[in-house]
Amino acid sequence: LAKTTQPISMDSYEGQEVNITCSHNNIATNDYITWYQQFPSQGPRFIIQGYKTKVTNEVASLFIPADRKSSTLSLPRVSLSDTAVYYCLVGDGGLTGGGNKLTFGTGTQLKVEL
Amino acid sequence: ETGVTQTPRHLVMGMTNKKSLKCEQHLGHNAMYWYKQSAKKPLELMFVYSLEERVENNSVPSRFSPECPNSSHLFLHLHTLQPEDSALYLCASSQVQGADGYTFGSGTRLTVV
Numbered sequence: 001l002a003k004t005t006q007p008i009s010m011d012s013y014e015g016q017e018v019n020i021t022c023s024h025n026n027i028a029t030n031d032y033i034t035w036y037q038q039f040p041s042q043g044p045r046f047i048i049q050g051y052k053t054k055v056t057n058e059v060a061s062l063f064i065p066a067d068r069k070s071s072t073l074s075l076p077r078v079s080l081s082d083t084a085v086y087y088c089l090v091g092d093g094g095l096t097g098g099g100n101k102l103t104f105g106t107g108t109q110l111k112v113e114l
Numbered sequence: 115e116t117g118v119t120q121t122p123r124h125l126v127m128g129m130t131n132k133k134s135l136k137c138e139q140h141l142g143h144n145a146m147y148w149y150k151q152s153a154k155k156p157l158e159l160m161f162v163y164s165l166e167e168r169v170e171n172n173s174v175p176s177r178f179s180p181e182c183p184n185s186s187h188l189f190l191h192l193h194t195l196q197p198e199d200s201a202l203y204l205c206a207s208s209q210v211q212g213a214d215g216y217t218f219g220s221g222t223r224l225t226v227v
Contacts, residue, residue: 034215043118043204043218044157093211101170102216104149104157 004088009109018075020108022088025069030092033064033071038085038107047086048073075110083112117141120205120219128227129195135222137188137205146188147216148180149204157204163188164210195226 005023012018024033032051036044048055050062050071061074075082085107118139127133137146148160162170163182177199179191188205202223206216 036215041202041221041223043206043221044216045218046215049215093209093214101159101162103159106156 004090004105006086006088006105006108008106009111011111011113012078013113014079015077018078018082018110018112020073020075020086020088020110021070022073023070024088024090027068027090028092031090032093033062033068034089034091034102035060035062035073036087036089036104038087044087044104078110078112080112080114083110085109118205118207118217118219120203120222122222123220124223124225126225126227127192127195129197131195132191132193134192135190135203135205135224137190137207137219139186139205139207139217139219141207141217143207143209143217144185145208145210146182146185147206147208148188148190149206150201151204151221152201161190192224195224197226200224200226 003026010020032049034049035047037047038044048057048060048062050064052064052068055062063072073086087104087107089102091102121136125133144165146163149157150160151157159172160174161168161180166182166185177194181189202221204221205219208216
């Protein structure tokens with residue numbers, strides 16, 4: 001499983017755009033990039049997933065450069081309720097064998113203030 | 115509600131007690147997982163069940179005993195726990211193969227006294 005590196009923490013203010021970058025230099029050809037959000041005392045929640053280029057949904061965008069060695073989660077106009085830990089994970093979903101296992105790192109603690 | 119339900123939400127137990135955590139999903143998933151999250155630590159994968167068969171046991175002490183009677187239910191049986199076992203225990207489900215990711219439950223906050 002490819003290792004990921006992301007900042008331990010980030011601070012922002014309400015209404016700003018927040019970009020969290022994750023490095024995954026050893027990403028494999030079949031790996032997808034997935035981001036999760038976790039609030040205290042709750043399970044992580046799927047935010048967005050992508051393979052290459054740009055993916056956008058109703059809550060976030062995911063930018064993946066051509067070499068796929070990094071990815072950036074973009075949260076537009078954050079609010080206080082976006083204060084959470086954000087995890088970047090890479091994996092192939094078990095599509096090439098070995099099971100669908102996810103290994104979580106320490107994540108990025110985002111704090112949004114007024 | 116995420117589609118994965120965990121009970122109880124909170125549990126306080128003594129070191130000599132026996133208790134069980136329950137996880138239930140009706141998402142049609144065929145893989146289920148137990149994770150442990152201690153304070154300010156990353157999630158640790160404990161057990162993986164794929165098609166109701168245990169496929170991974172990450173050096174978890176025998177005082178934790180998982181059970182997966184069918185693809186919709188997963189249990190974690192606890193006995194003679196230690197205070198350091200106090201943590202948030204999270205259940206998740208997914209397809210055995212599929213890049214759609216996991217769906218997590220809200221967890222059981224376990225305190226061992």
